[in-house]
Amino acid sequence: MTTIVFPGQGSQNVGMGRDFNDNFEIAKLAYEEIEDHSQINLRKIIFENEGKKLDLTQFTQICIFATSYVIFKTYLSETDLKLNNINIMMGHSLGEYTALACSNKISLKECSMILKIRGELMNNAVIDVDTGMAALIGKDSNYIQKIINDNNLDIEIANDNSPFQIVISGEKKELNKSKDLFLNMGIKKFVVLNVSAAFHSRFMNHAQEKLSEPINLLNFVENKISIISNYDANIYNDIVSIKKNLQLQMANRVRWTESIKKLEEIGEKDILEFGPGKVLGGLINRISKNFYIKSINTIEDL
Numbered sequence: 001m002t003t004i005v006f007p008g009q010g011s012q013n014v015g016m017g018r019d020f021n022d023n024f025e026i027a028k029l030a031y032e033e034i035e036d037h038s039q040i041n042l043r044k045i046i047f048e049n050e051g052k053k054l055d056l057t058q059f060t061q062i063c064i065f066a067t068s069y070v071i072f073k074t075y076l077s078e079t080d081l082k083l084n085n086i087n088i089m090m091g092h093s094l095g096e097y098t099a100l101a102c103s104n105k106i107s108l109k110e111c112s113m114i115l116k117i118r119g120e121l122m123n124n125a126v127i128d129v130d131t132g133m134a135a136l137i138g139k140d141s142n143y144i145q146k147i148i149n150d151n152n153l154d155i156e157i158a159n160d161n162s163p164f165q166i167v168i169s170g171e172k173k174e175l176n177k178s179k180d181l182f183l184n185m186g187i188k189k190f191v192v193l194n195v196s197a198a199f200h201s202r203f204m205n206h207a208q209e210k211l212s213e214p215i216n217l218l219n220f221v222e223n224k225i226s227i228i229s230n231y232d233a234n235i236y237n238d239i240v241s242i243k244k245n246l247q248l249q250m251a252n253r254v255r256w257t258e259s260i261k262k263l264e265e266i267g268e269k270d271i272l273e274f275g276p277g278k279v280l281g282g283l284i285n286r287i288s289k290n291f292y293i294k295s296i297n298t299i300e301d302l
Contacts, residue, residue, distance in 0.1 A: 001087035002270045003263055004102065005284075006068045006095035008254075009060055010193070011277035014049045017067035019299045021047075026077050027070045030108075034066045037112035042066050057123035057196050061094045062115045068098045068275030069108070071296055075274065078302055083225070088235065088268065090228040092280060093159075093200070093254050094118070096246065102274075103225040105242070110218050117214055122250065123196055125207040130172045131198035133158055134179075138188035141166050141257065147185050153178050158200035159254040162286040169198035204251040212247045233258035235266070260287040272296060 020027035021043065035042050044050045046063050053059040075081060089099035094115065101111035136144060140163040148155055154174045159167035168175065179190045197203060220239040228235050229245040233255040236242050260283075263271075271293045273280045278295040285293065295301065 001268070002081070002085055002272055003088045003090070003268050004086055004099070005271055005273045005280050006091035006098035006102070007064065007273070007275040007277060007280050008092035008095045009057065009064065011275060011279050012054055012060055012064050013276055014054060015047055016276035017070050018047050020070050020074050023299055024074045027074045030070045030073050031066060033108060034069070034112045037109045038062055038116045040116065055194065058119040061119040062112065064276060065094060065098050065111070065115050068095070069101060072102050072274040075296055075302060086225055088226045088228060088263065090259060092256055093230060096230050096249065099227055103227070104223060105221055105227070106218050114214055114218060118211055121207040121210055122199060122204065126197040126203050129203070131170065131203050132172045132175055133167055133169050133193040133195050133198060134175050135191040135193060136166045136168060136182055136187045137191070138164060139166070139186060144168070147182065151181060156201040157253055158198070160257045162257055162283045164286050165283065167193070169201035169203065200250065200252060200254055202251060208250040211250060215243060215247050218243070228259045228262060230254045233262050235262060256283060257287055260284050264288050264290055
């Protein structure tokens with residue numbers, strides 16, 4: 001059996017997916033359909049970075065989703081991979097929505113529309129406070145959390161990406177104040193991220209609440225493919241749990257390390273990554289060497 005993973009924000013690049021759009025009718029039609037549902041000229045943004053919109057959260061998320069979905073659908077049509085050979089799907093933050101659409105648990109139309117709303121909410125979530133995120137390289141989440149606790153830092157772990165890469169969220173003044181402390185405590189690199197706000201933290205609480213109702217209105221479909229939740233890193237197939245976890249995702253930690261360990265625990269071996277970049281494949285290799293990982297992001301990868 002195969003596990004499918006989809007990337008989140010930060011994996012975008014100008015021109016991503018263009019080779020699929022230009023060479024496969026199924027890819028072109030998928031882009032067109034998502035554009036129709038979202039009422040956004042996505043390919044103008046993705047292929048040309050029109051108005052430098054690709055790095056704006058309100059557009060970034062749906063652009064990455066569209067590209068990941070297009071690549072996955074093309075792969076299904078061009079290879080012998082079948083949905084019934086897929087055991088589990090999962091994604092990093094917005095990638096969890098891609099997993100839900102690609103597993104047919106929600107429709108392409110509903111996923112396109114909810115991600116348009118999500119991107120706008122997250123982009124505008126924090127107006128009165130200057131917040132941000134930073135990646136810490138070299139230590140695991142327990143080590144980082146102990147530093148936060150011992151020094152009463154007003155900072156939260158946003159993404160537990162691997163035992164060597166943790167992303168923190170908070171007010172920019174708190175992040176700046178903490179930099180030297182972390183570097184003096186054994187962190188190899190402290191990298192401020194180019195994001196509009198402190199995602200996956202309490203600063204997203206209001207936006208999370210506002211997204212909860214649209215998520216509630218989504219028409220989920222039961223099928224055999226399970227989802228590993230970002231919220232608690234557990235495996236789910238029942239719609240009630242998947243929906244509830246999705247409603248709690250935006251203001252809470254992305255538990256990627258624990259999610260990959262869960263795959264290892266149940267004996268999964270093969271992972272296919274679909275979408276721009278090969279970020280997740282790299283993170284997974286740092287978490288465990290027990291997987292065969294293939295990343296698909298160009299037509300050469302087919």
